[in-house]
Amino acid sequence: MKITTMLATLSGAAACALLPAPAALAQPAAAAQAAQAAQRPQPPMRSIAQVRGNLYKVQSGPGVQPVTVFLVTSEGIILADPLNPETAAWLKGELAARFPGKPVRYVLYSHYHWDHARGGAAFADTAKFVAHEDMPKMLASTIKAAPPPGSSFDRDGDNRLSRTEATGGTRAQFDRLDADHDGYLTPQEINGDIRPPDALFSGDRHTVTLGGESVVMVHTRRHTDDMVDMYFPKEKVLFVGDYVWPRQICCAGADFNQRPLSRWIDSLKTLETLDFDLTVNSHWGEGTKADLVAMREFWEALRDQVQAGIRAGKTLPELQQSIKLERYKDWQGYDRQLPAVIEAAYDNLTQYPSP
Ligand SMILES: [Zn+2]
Numbered sequence: 266m267k268i269t270t271m272l273a274t275l276s277g278a279a280a281c282a283l284l285p286a287p288a289a290l291a292q293p294a295a296a297a298q299a300a301q302a303a304q305r306p307q308p309p310m311r312s313i314a315q316v317r318g319n320l321y322k323v324q325s326g327p328g329v330q331p332v333t334v335f336l337v338t339s340e341g342i343i344l345a346d347p348l349n350p351e352t353a354a355w356l357k358g359e360l361a362a363r364f365p366g367k368p369v370r371y372v373l374y375s376h377y378h379w380d381h382a383r384g385g386a387a388f389a390d391t392a393k394f395v396a397h398e399d400m401p402k403m404l405a406s407t408i409k410a411a412p413p414p415g416s417s418f419d420r421d422g423d424n425r426l427s428r429t430e431a432t433g434g435t436r437a438q439f440d441r442l443d444a445d446h447d448g449y450l451t452p453q454e455i456n457g458d459i460r461p462p463d464a465l466f467s468g469d470r471h472t473v474t475l476g477g478e479s480v481v482m483v484h485t486r487r488h489t490d491d492m493v494d495m496y497f498p499k500e501k502v503l504f505v506g507d508y509v510w511p512r513q514i515c516c517a518g519a520d521f522n523q524r525p526l527s528r529w530i531d532s533l534k535t536l537e538t539l540d541f542d543l544t545v546n547s548h549w550g551e552g553t554k555a556d557l558v559a560m561r562e563f564w565e566a567l568r569d570q571v572q573a574g575i576r577a578g579k580t581l582p583e584l585q586q587s588i589k590l591e592r593y594k595d596w597q598g599y600d601r602q603l604p605a606v607i608e609a610a611y612d613n614l615t616q617y618p619s620p
């Protein structure tokens with residue numbers, strides 16, 4: 266998925282920023298010291314911001330680094346994804362300082378991907394961990410059956426990822442994930458820091474209540490089998506997963522995660538039935554309900570035009586030439602991503618024709 270390409274780009278940019286500036290060499294001692302300090306690796310720019318009422322958002326770094334949310338109640342805190350050990354340790358300290366006497370009582374997992382689900386151990390002393398019943402299945406699966414983020418694919422079927430098989434964010438973080446430094450990522454290495462859930466739910470929805478507040482976990486089956494979006498009814502906010510991007514064309518890689526495009530559309534329609542007006546997106550900033558509706562309409566228009574083209578016997582290059590979807594030309598990524606998205610839809614609809 267392009268999301269991970271962007272993550273890899275960001276990691277590259279961060280590495281470049283650590284190179285020493287030549288001008289520092291000629292500066293007097295104090296200035297040189299200050300310059301040296303500025304050149305030391307900086308911790309990621311993590312931040313906490315109020316979304317609405319008692320709901321807060323945690324940004325784990327710049328750009329498209331993963332985001333999580335937490336809800337403060339009279340009896341403690343409900344946290345969504347812990348993200349990673351470093352962010353979780355930092356967040357634990359921040360929460361203790363900002364909300365004394367309110368431990369994290371729940372950690373609610375959105376899905377098994379390592380860029381969201383690691384680091385929960387920091388909260389295991391006070392929290393119960395809740396997930397969809399498919400999450401442990403995904404964590405116990407082979408890499409082929411439950412690929413890590415970035416559409417990394419175990420091509421030779423040895424149930425480990427070589428550096429060349431890993432793509433996107435998984436490739437960018439390869440050395441960090443490769444605990445034994447043998448040049449291969451096993452499922453145990455990829456998922457090693459994921460604290461298993463204690464409580465599982467089945468079915469479409471599950472409500473977690475604490476201190477008079479509630480969060481509805483909505484199983485949308487998209488992106489991954491265990492995918493859960495989180496609805497905060499009192500705040501009218503929806504925390505949405507890796508597959509919703511407000512006002513941009515992006516990330517239809519891996520042919521829509523090997524799922525029929527119609528299932529993506531149906532999942533968005535399910536979310537539209539909820540009463541919210543703001544979305545917090547797991548990598549993509551914030552949006553409105555209208556943005557989510559517009560995204561669903563975009564997928565429908567894309568599906569209809571590509572499907573019609575396939576039925577008329579058109580080739581992919583012909584469709585990439587003729588399909589313009591100009592209504593969306595102001596969206597970020599329109600020029601860069603549209604041909605790739607048309608290709609993804611073409612491959613997807615060839616495999617799963619639309620009725
Ligand atoms: Zn993901």
